[in-house]
Amino acid sequence: MIISMKLHSTQAEVAAVCERIEHFGYKIHTIEGAERVVIAVIGVGDVTPCLESLEAMPQVEKAVRITAPYKFVSKEYKKGRTRIQVNGLEIGGDEFIVMAGPCSVESEKQIMESAEAVAAAGANILRGGAFKPRTSPYDFQGMAEEGLKLLRKAREATGLAIVTEVMSDADVPLVAEYADILQIGARNMQNFSLLKSLGKAGRPILLKRGLSSTIKELLMSAEYIVAHGNKDVMLCERGIRTFETVTRNTCDIVAVPVLHEMTHLPVILDPSHATGKRSLVAALSRAAVAIGADGLIVEIHPCPEKAVSDGAQSLHIPDFEKMMRSLQPYVELWKQARMTEAPVAV
């Protein structure tokens, strides 16, 4: 950490800051610059409490962190990739993963039809929401446990693993009973009570980036889960909120190689929420493969105009099949890159 003092600070003011730093057990290196004093703080461990304390001192101009505030999720902690085993699949490894399914579980017919289409197209995991976070209290809130039971039925019929959202720490044990992967939605990325409860969930986590969360905050939320005992976390870029309104969100696709530089965790891209528009999903999916994502999570529906949620961004089943075929040569290139290069993003 580097502390920059205000211009014209007195020796007493510098001494007060140094004393405060030493109170936290760090070593000090004082530098007399051309215009002001700069203090280097040397030591290991989480410097946040010290940093916040110094920022509160009136004579301090600025405190700059040098080391990352996360540990377990960093590349420096673990070389190589985290490979997550789910139902015979490996996420973050040498296979490109496709998760697909409807936004919400709506009925047995709808989820079974979807699941069969997902399996037939060669995708790996079935998505479908039983607990739905909705902006309006008047919108469909999900089928709850009834929906989870239908997902289990689809799992039994097709052999697909299940990813589904959990919205409250109270529901974690219930959802973990039915699902192979627990999804944390964008609006809950900093629901810290929920994050803590995932440590003991016994299931891998798909953690979606918040609408206006920085990449560092996404990593800090993953750190919560790992620090509480669950190291199987995959991250998901699903678009961030910006001033642009032509698309539902703005896909920060570069977050994929950025995350691969910063962390060993797998990175999934959600082209459906990132665009909000069916006609853009295939093009963005190709780009996601090309940029080196570990997988996709895509919304499809047997009849999008009858979907209770997200119909406009859900692919019709034939279009999903067509997209899966069109992705094939890109996935081949992806595999070649993954085998020869480390990391992909260079």
Next chain:
Amino acid sequence: MIISMKLHSTQAEVAAVCERIEHFGYKIHTIEGAERVVIAVIGVGDVTPCLESLEAMPQVEKAVRITAPYKFVSKEYKKGRTRIQVNGLEIGGDEFIVMAGPCSVESEKQIMESAEAVAAAGANILRGGAFKPRTSPYDFQGMAEEGLKLLRKAREATGLAIVTEVMSDADVPLVAEYADILQIGARNMQNFSLLKSLGKAGRPILLKRGLSSTIKELLMSAEYIVAHGNKDVMLCERGIRTFETVTRNTCDIVAVPVLHEMTHLPVILDPSHATGKRSLVAALSRAAVAIGADGLIVEIHPCPEKAVSDGAQSLHIPDFEKMMRSLQPYVELWKQARMTEAPVAV
């Protein structure tokens, strides 16, 4: 709702859209424009499911909502202001309210000293966090029930009402036992499980706007609470996230009169989180009074550099006292405006 068809839509495509609208029970008014067909959808109630269904139809260019998606929180539902009674105070009425206190409850000495300063300066309500949402799992997470007990002690000693944060639906009954007002933090504004549980909390709610939440989304979250049974909700502008980094957040101060045009609920401004910097708090507080906010929530601390959180934005007690005195003439003008004008924001 207005539906704009794509250019060159066929009669059959228009008919398919009309059929879908009638399925939801609405009436239709078709207009042949110079270039395309536009369909007006006429009817009452929540049009969201119909709107989403139509957006999912390929021949639809755009669907535009005319009526607001919220009901109970709108000015059209209730004329006049919602006045919330707390411990002999009225929030949203004829008195300007100041809530103040430390970010976190840290010790008996710290909270008692703070509470006495708050009371002595003429402020009305004591704030202090016992459950703390922190970006890092390694930062101080709050004293939990121990902290709530200290808040009760401070309440007994000073007579001040207490506002404190609740982070999980599981904790609502516990926090409601100790607090006069339950605060929902910015990161939980769309934690819908939590919002639903507040309907039966039996305490007024201070709902903070999310970091990247629109004003409409803030109102929809308030609608959740009211629709689940609790009509005593106050809204809080605390700064939004933008590209500007000189301040911690960007205060959308105009949200205050905008909200007063859209809703009957009181609007509180948090100058501490909105700026992140102690030296800016007094100036922004004056502006908040001038623009017609119903109150302030301000962070203070007996010794900010020893605060476990938010020290840089916490006022020293003497500066808080000075600020309270300097606000006085603005509060006088506020009272005159409130008595003569309806609403203030005109």
Next chain:
Amino acid sequence: MIISMKLHSTQAEVAAVCERIEHFGYKIHTIEGAERVVIAVIGVGDVTPCLESLEAMPQVEKAVRITAPYKFVSKEYKKGRTRIQVNGLEIGGDEFIVMAGPCSVESEKQIMESAEAVAAAGANILRGGAFKPRTSPYDFQGMAEEGLKLLRKAREATGLAIVTEVMSDADVPLVAEYADILQIGARNMQNFSLLKSLGKAGRPILLKRGLSSTIKELLMSAEYIVAHGNKDVMLCERGIRTFETVTRNTCDIVAVPVLHEMTHLPVILDPSHATGKRSLVAALSRAAVAIGADGLIVEIHPCPEKAVSDGAQSLHIPDFEKMMRSLQPYVELWKQARMTEAPVAV
């Protein structure tokens, strides 16, 4: 255009709005909704003046535009793609275009070395700035005409076409004398004096999207150029400004297929400014090819740490060569898609 009246508008208020609409020569269609009156405005031509006038009337709640505010650049005006001929190349056609070179022209040695590397790697066009927009008045402002002369020399030596920036309407004739393509920088996207002067420039234009410009605003700026007489405009996505600071900008890669749905103009992607970081350029370039961009504009430098500007995002020449080879199979897939599909983005 659809006009939504305020709740409880009187007949006289509706009549006043209708009268105002008729003043502009449009036809009217009045719809009595369940709660409010909605007026459909029917007619051709630019409705902006009418729309703005109606928005200024107190009884109007909202005015919603149905038709796009641009004409020449829209798909509805021109089917097929705009193919721009430059020096024997076709931009927007069946070849993927790569423009590359240093941020600034710095010396004869530097630009000649760069040009030779660009040609040797199989790229098509040389970039290099002679007039530099710099945030600080103390930074290098470009070599001006001296730099243009060096670009001409590089052109003669390698046969590469030249793209270079023009910053002021006064400089357009000078720059047009030396350059094959005139580049308009992000900060000048809404410099309307400059845009107007490009109508008679006699050179194709590479128009970069502004840091916080919407896709519609980008199209409106292109419309300025076309409406003033120059139909050879290519658009460039180069990253937008958001809250994320790990990358220099946030690449809105989905703008590529969105623009291909909205306009016939070619779309180029700039992976250097979009990321600000050398290590991310190759990955984003692959994604740009996969998503269907018409070309790339990339910064390279013989010795990035000695570059007077943008060194951190400039590729070393060997890395550029490596990237060009790695793009090859993606470009093959791009060509197949372009030949069989129309448009690529479906």
Next chain:
Amino acid sequence: MIISMKLHSTQAEVAAVCERIEHFGYKIHTIEGAERVVIAVIGVGDVTPCLESLEAMPQVEKAVRITAPYKFVSKEYKKGRTRIQVNGLEIGGDEFIVMAGPCSVESEKQIMESAEAVAAAGANILRGGAFKPRTSPYDFQGMAEEGLKLLRKAREATGLAIVTEVMSDADVPLVAEYADILQIGARNMQNFSLLKSLGKAGRPILLKRGLSSTIKELLMSAEYIVAHGNKDVMLCERGIRTFETVTRNTCDIVAVPVLHEMTHLPVILDPSHATGKRSLVAALSRAAVAIGADGLIVEIHPCPEKAVSDGAQSLHIPDFEKMMRSLQPYVELWKQARMTEAPVAV
């Protein structure tokens, strides 16, 4: 400047960085941290070229600037306030300034009526655009010199000073002939050719903050003008672009005290563009006075629904008069604060 090396950098890599720093003539202070090497760079003058060079070196993790990149506009360069003399007025001094008038000059009748209203209400300066930056090429582009002549006429009739926009360096001499203050619009804040030409304009400048410009970039643009010879610059906060769409822009009102901490230049607030909505202008104007702005620039119109631009945000004349009266007690408090405190924002 502080350079943080990548983890596990070798001695040779550190030496290469040090050599590069010495090449720029700075002194070096190397610190062996617990995990990595940090290098403090000591010296005066603009460090940008050195910083950019270091960022381009692969072994450098991060380069952090300590000193501000601007000089003349900083508080450290000049104590006290810049007071700008215009037509017998002092901007940035002890009087609160109100500039008002229509968005565009449209006709003699319109501008004379407006000017008389401005003078009668006690405001100080007449605004009105003769050169109009418009998103669409089909919208009214201003009356050009004809409009300037009408402004001169209004000046002669009322004695009000004139502020009007200039959009191109070529037009600066012409506009300077008619205007007392030259306005640079938000979209031209980084039109560096224009900024340079203002150095010799011989008129004070009103520099509007760009839609997505940071406060530091605003100061850098002001630095351009001062460094080129014109020290009479006033800054204008007019709202920034964010995700919120209920208002036209988001007013970053805290920029006012932030700028007062960073610079000696006056700060004007534009409540019309900041909100885009007439009903919000008076409330925001009160807040601007309370927070310590040096003045306002407000749009008014004799008949807003007939305005060729910005009608929705233009005040009717009687509402402007009412607002001016309602500001009076706030202006009294402003004067008291200005006389007793230095600076106001503390």
